[in-house]
Amino acid sequence: MxxxxxxxxxxxxxxxxxxxxxxxxxxxxxxxxxxxxxxxxxxxxxxxxxxxxxxxxxxxxxxxxxxxxxxxxxxxxxxxxxxxxxxxxxxxxxxxxxxxxxxxxxxxxxxxxxxxxxxxxxxxxxxxxxxxxxxxxxxxxxxxxxxxxxxxxxxxxxxxxxxxxxxxxxYKDSLTGLYNRQYLFKFFEDFSKTGGVLFFLDLDGFKNINDVYGHDAGDLVLREVSSRIQHCVESQEEAFAVRLGGDEFIVIFPRMSSKKEIDKYANHLLEDLNKWATERQLSASIGVVPYAANGETALDALLKNADNALYRAKAAGKNTYEIF
CATH class of the missing domain: 3.30.450.40 (GAF domain)
Structure with missing residues (x-):
């Protein structure tokens, strides 16, 4: 690459x-x-x-x-x-x-x-x-x-x-270097043919970073978050990460299907995104949606389901994940 x-x-x-x-x-x-x-x-x-x-x-x-x-x-x-x-x-x-x-x-x-x-x-x-x-x-x-x-x-x-x-x-987000929304919607169909899993990730406590330390500090956090997500993604063949907007991220794991793999990568992401200096109380919540190979589920529907699972992860106390 x-x-x-x-x-x-x-x-x-x-x-x-x-x-x-x-x-x-x-x-x-x-x-x-x-x-x-x-x-x-x-x-x-x-x-x-x-x-x-x-x-x-x-x-x-x-x-x-x-x-x-x-x-x-x-x-x-x-x-x-x-x-x-x-x-x-x-x-x-x-x-x-x-x-x-x-x-x-x-x-x-x-x-x-x-x-x-x-x-x-x-x-x-x-x-x-x-x-x-x-x-x-x-x-x-x-x-x-x-x-x-x-x-x-x-x-x-x-x-x-x-x-x-x-x-x-x-096709890239100018702040973080991850793929952007345009790339996700344009090419998801190509990646979805094999089936896989979509992670919808949102940061816990990010608004406080912007409010207390300013948007420059917030941008630094987003870059670091993106770097950690990308590091996780690189260990899984064909996987890729997207900054959807703000502090919302999508991670696509093509070909992933087992609950064991989902648990492994979800826990890996949660652990990596919970390591910050004490003054920055940050973590992440994740909504997970599996999708079938050659399925007919539209990306909009997958994102809606992932958002639903993300909401339940937030309601469960944050710093966790829920599978739709």
């Missing part, structure tokens, strides 16, 4: 599954590759994204070529030419004839495996300099790449990075 920092220092994450949901992503990726093909016809052009350990091939300009790469392929970063790109200086990596390079036996082995002999790797970085991935050119034979063509490819890569940031900001 990728991290973006906004101007306020809030971290925002772009998982690969979210990237594929971005509005018109496939169309834009195709346009990017088509533009690059106009500059360097006869070459394979592809977009890739980096995880912590892998390079993922997102989109190829051509499906059938002499180059042994496929869309969706994940390659260990240490075994890629792209791992050699200087992202700090934002410099492209250019090899016109890999077979004739002196030394660099490891690069030759990597390239031979993919049937690549000429290669250009253009770094794609986000506005804060964070690595995203690459716009690459490959050919199975030696090739010459002129300066003008490389400069044009760099401009295309920069335009693509602007798109990524704009789309990310559209």
């Amino acid at each position: 990728k991290t973006i920092l906004d101007k306020g220092g809030t971290s925002m994450v772009i998982p690969l599954q979210e990237l594929r949901m971005y509005r018109d992503f496939n169309e834009l990726a195709k346009d990017v590759l088509d533009l690059a093909k106009e500059i360097l016809p006869g070459k394979l052009i592809y977009l890739s994204s980096f995880t912590d350990n892998e390079q993922v091939i997102l989109k190829l300009s051509d499906a059938n070529t002499n180059i042994l790469l496929t869309e969706g392929m994940a390659i260990n970063l240490d075994q890629t030419a792209c791992n050699r790109i200087d992202f700090e200086k934002n410099q492209p990596l250019i090899f016109e004839d890999i077979s004739n390079i002196a030394g660099m036996d490891d690069l030759k082995r990597i390239s031979e495996k993919a049937n690549i002999n000429a290669y250009v790797g253009i770094p794609i970085s986000l506005l804060n300099g964070e690595k995203f991935g690459t716009l690459c050119v490959a050919d199975h034979k030696a090739a010459h790449f002129d300066t003008k063509s490389i400069n044009m490819l760099q401009k295309i890569a920069k335009m693509f990075s602007y798109y990524l940031v704009l789309e990310n900001l559209a």
Whole structure:
């Protein structure tokens, strides 16, 4: 996954599954590759994204070529030419004839495996300099790449990075970096196909923080709460967190079904959100609603049921959870 920092220092994450949901992503990726093909016809052009350990091939300009790469392929970063790109200086990596390079036996082995002999790797970085991935050119034979063509490819890569940031900001809460209400309502149907559990979380005592210490202190608390929720979410595959508004949060756990798992994560969240300095008496209450795979229950109905369970958790003394 990728991290973006906004101007306020809030971290925002772009998982690969979210990237594929971005509005018109496939169309834009195709346009990017088509533009690059106009500059360097006869070459394979592809977009890739980096995880912590892998390079993922997102989109190829051509499906059938002499180059042994496929869309969706994940390659260990240490075994890629792209791992050699200087992202700090934002410099492209250019090899016109890999077979004739002196030394660099490891690069030759990597390239031979993919049937690549000429290669250009253009770094794609986000506005804060964070690595995203690459716009690459490959050919199975030696090739010459002129300066003008490389400069044009760099401009295309920069335009693509602007798109990524704009789309990310559209789906993230600017204060906390969690997903926002728009993301939840737009993509919940995709996540709901597997069934799972929705947690509706509300802070106990947050109004007092704003009243006594001011809204700046309240914002700091919300950021810290979001960080703790995100830490819990990261331990469960495909789970994600949403700031619904104010001090209300939604956590979606796709595929979760057992009471034992619900108890585990609900108690984990309650414990993490009850550790504060003595002057800040904060805790959380949670309403829990399971939903069936491919069920017909609308998100609005799930939220209403979760709110009902949350109300019962508050009435039971707060710092607890209730299952609808």
